[in-house]
Amino acid sequence: MKSFLAFLIAMGIIVTLSDAVCWRKMHKPEEDKNGCMINGKVYPFGHIERTEDCYTCNCSEDGVECCSLSFKTIFYKKNECKLLFNKERCDYDVVQKDDPSTPCRSDYARMG
Structure with missing residues (x-):
């Protein structure tokens, strides 16, 4: 139990001292219906484990939501x-x- 509490405290410190980025983009009517355009590349609908620019994303017909896989220390x-x-x-x-x-x-x- 003590080691779990220490783990939670350490994770809280790491999150506090780092900066992660998430973003969301809704599709426009004229955009490609075969997937999501992320930094110039079309990815298929569904979960994207890792893009070329180090994001993990969820792509749907409505839009795309991505979060950075890296944490930038501040x-x-x-x-x-x-x-x-x-x-x-x-x-x-x-x-x-x-x-x-x-x-x-x-x-x-x-x-x-």
Whole structure:
């Protein structure tokens, strides 16, 4: 029970210190009825596990609703570090501004 409570607290901290994005788009009458257009690509109706741009979506005849698969940390040393998006992993790396090959050293450098 204690480990479950610790897990819930940790997840609450991660969600609080990160930023996820969801969006919804309704279809216009003239739009393609074969699926949903997401960033220039047509996906079939139904659940889309992962788009090319790291979203998970639900596509219906009414429209599409998507949420990001990545969480962008909002707590890092912005004066020393920057975020780099890794499209293969759908994840952000927090790296040194002066040397992007070097990760930033921080307790909160990787969130999600």
